[in-house]
């Protein structure tokens with residue numbers, strides 16, 4: 001039932017009270033604050049998750065881990081189990097799966113940096129949980145409720161990407177599925193949405209910057225942003241990342257690869273080491289103005 005207590009919003013008072021009471025803020029200043037692998041999450045912090053789209057080899061992921069860490073990344077990102085849009089595979093365009101998780105583990109110890117990686121199937125949750133410090137639920141699985149419940153039951157921290165066609169209301173409903181399992185370390189991630197004019201060269205997805213303050217109005221959960229997946233275009237990533245920090249993101253996910261055009265997956269969107277290094281310096285300055293600590 002919709003009531004008029006929050007005029008103009010798609011979230012009503014009855015949603016807050018009975019559909020996602022755990023995800024909803026209890027008062028204006030209610031913001032969750034927690035540690036994951038020693039990294040602080042919550043208001044005033046903007047940890048940076050950086051790394052390749054896919055974990056391609058042990059050598060490459062170790063090199064990326066060291067480089068992003070030295071530039072101030074808080075976590076290494078990288079997919080081993082990938083929701084690839086097309087089913088065909090080649091030597092290069094091929095998920096690294098179990099091997100990738102092993103390589104991620106090696107990179108994690110080598111560079112001493114925590115890791116985040118995607119979970120797509122319930123049967124791989126135990127394997128991935130051994131290595132990942134955060135389980136990533138991708139945009140395509142935001143509403144895969146059995147997967148959400150199974151991930152949440154591990155009590156591992158979870159990053160829930162927004163379904164690209166989903167409202168904030170849908171998203172908070174999905175977060176509630178995680179919270180109801182008693183799991184408190186839940187992070188939301190905006191990664192671009194679809195609109196009638198998207199999926200053209202000017203915008204593959206549209207980064208919804210406005211959802212950051214909107215989410216912070218309704219939920220205490222940290223909300224991070226992923227400009228790389230939203231715009232899918234390397235020349236735009238740094239500018240958008242700066243806007244993400246300026247709008248108040250509680251974290252940032254960025255694709256970084258030493259040789260972006262030759263990345264196995266999504267070669268158009270990764271930035272290189274130097275671009276990442278320079279960007280981190282700018283983001284820290286913007287963070288100072290916005291009273292948020294960016295990266296390590």
Ligand code: PEP
Pocket residue numbers: 053079083118137138139140161191229
């Ligand atoms: C990713 O982060 O590697 C990914 C596949 O993202 P999304 O689910 O946002 O497409």
Ligand code: MN
Pocket residue numbers: 053229266
């Ligand atoms: Mn991708």
